[in-house]
Amino acid sequence: MKSRHDIRHAFRNEFSDWRVWRARSVVVAFAALAGLAVVGFTAVSEYAFDRFAGLYARWWWSPLLWTPLCTAAIVWLTRRYAPGAAGSGIPQVMAALEPVTAPAQQGLFVSLKLSAAKVLLTTWGLAAGLSLGREGPSVQVAAGVMLAARRWLPERGSISAHGLLVAGGAAGIAAAFNTPLGGIMFAIEELSRTPEQRRSGLLMAAIVLAGLIGVSINGNGTYFGLIRATGIDAGLIVPGLIVALASGLAGGLFSRLLLASLIGPPRDWFSRARLRAPVLFAAGCGLAVAAIGIYSGGAVFGSSSEHTRAMLAGAEHTPGIFFFLKFLATWLTAWAGVPAGIFAPSLAIGAALGNDLALLLNYPHASALMALGMVGFLAAATQAPLTSFIIVMEMVDGHAMVLSLMACAMVARTVSRVLSPPLYAQLAQTQLMRLPQAPLPKESGANKL
Known part of the structure; x- marks a missing residue:
């Protein structure tokens, strides 16, 4: 009888509060959006670099004019309108996670506006032929999408901005590299310093979901293909x-x-x-x-x-x-x-x-x-x-x-x-x-x- 009572009690606690499921649904929905944002970022950045490659193939000297002009324009726009989008993007997410950063100040480092600017400016950098990657920027892009979920969550819920930032940043790595496990490890190793034990399962599920979206759309591939290593002795x-x-x-x-x-x-x-x-x-x-x-x-x-x-x-x-x-x-x-x-x-x-x-x-x-x-x-x-x-x-x-x-x-x-x-x-x-x-x-x- 005690075992049956425990099961009924646990079932009631799990499914009776609609606010808990609303919060879970919001987190999952924004995790899917974060994964889609990174997938879209991947597509436009690859298209941009293909256009640069075509320009270089047609006129070999064109980068001597095109690349410096674009680099100067990107830096001017970044400094003038989106200073928080400069650099990799990972340091910004880490700064937003610092205790000294108040919730109202997190927008200096991570926001939907900065995510859009990051996609635009990094894509332009690839269109200019600069030597860069989109994985670090994907961390800031996905974190900005996930952080936007807090306005839809209950005010006194157990899912904090810290958890959303960790999940978003890790989702960026998971979707960019098509490696959900890599995203989880990135969250543990680089971002999460005060894990939220009660909701860690939900946040891990959000990371995995973003990675799976990347895999399902882009396929289970990597930047450099599959390495067939031999002679391992x-x-x-x-x-x-x-x-x-x-x-x-x-x-x-x-x-x-x-x-x-x-x-x-x-x-x-x-x-x-x-x-x-x-x-x-x-x-x-x-x-x-x-x-x-x-x-x-x-x-x-x-x-x-x-x-x-x-x-x-x-x-x-x-x-x-x-x-x-x-x-x-x-x-x-x-x-x-x-x-x-x-x-x-x-x-x-x-x-x-x-x-x-x-x-x-x-x-x-x-x-x-x-x-x-x-x-x-x-x-x-x-x-x-x-x-x-x-x-x-x-x-x-x-x-x-x-x-x-x-x-x-x-x-x-x-x-x-x-x-x-x-x-x-x-x-x-x-x-x-x-x-x-x-x-x-x-x-x-x-x-x-």
Whole structure:
């Protein structure tokens, strides 16, 4: 009898309060909208880059004019109308989650307006041929959509703005990479510092739903296709360790360079020029990216997905050239101040590093080292090893490399931590400086004396 009574009581608690189900329905509906927003963002950004590729194929010199003009215009519009849309988008979501950010101030970092601006400006950046990705921006886009759900939720409900932001940001990763598990891990590793235990299941379901929408519309594919890694045996230990250390070193230096460029004191002429004339400086960065892209035969433009797929397929590759050029172009794109993500470029840089080391070591199974390079560089640049591991694991055919990928991510992150503080956490602290400062108390007459 007691068991039957417990079941009836639990059933009554679960289904009797319509307000609970209203809140759940709102969260699920906005999670679906967030997933659709990222899918739409993916479609328009790919279309935009295809148009740039067509322009470059017809007139090889056109990026020398088009790219700097677009870069300057994007930075001017961003600074004038949507300063919260600059950069990756992940630091903005992290800043909105900080306790010092009041609910009324979260719109400085995350909102529907900023989501729309992020889609427009990042898509324009890809149409300009800049070296950037859309995954980081997708985090801010989806978070803005999810945060809009709070106006439809009960005022005294248990689902807070913090939970919506975590779910939205993670949904952006899940939908952008077609990896719901990666989105959940991103929420745990980067965003969620005070988990809401009572509603964590609902928020996780929202993340998974957004990811499933991306999979159902885009298919179960990735930027660089499926990596068919072979030769996963004891012979991989030494080359794999070399790749882990090298990718950790390169990713740590990349993170340190970004921090020095974006938030460091203006110690050099270029940094001072960036402060004095940011739009002209952006045009110079765009011109440099255009020149690098033309020199590379177009390989470094955009996310470099086609070039990376060709490397994975065993196409001819000049060691060192693409790695260095992509590294440089991605840094210049970020330094220009345009809305831009680094996830996809980091994967391309890591793949090139793995391929270069395979050629240098005469290792016959280059695809395995490319997969390790991808996870190592991304883990080192973002210092999010578990998220990086899951994203790359989804690209690998089979589970033979799971332990190798995980070990590489942890080693690379450890090396990176010696070289650089966490990239997104430092940028988030810079975002918090945009919060309105409380006025200082006026001095009394005695204090003045």
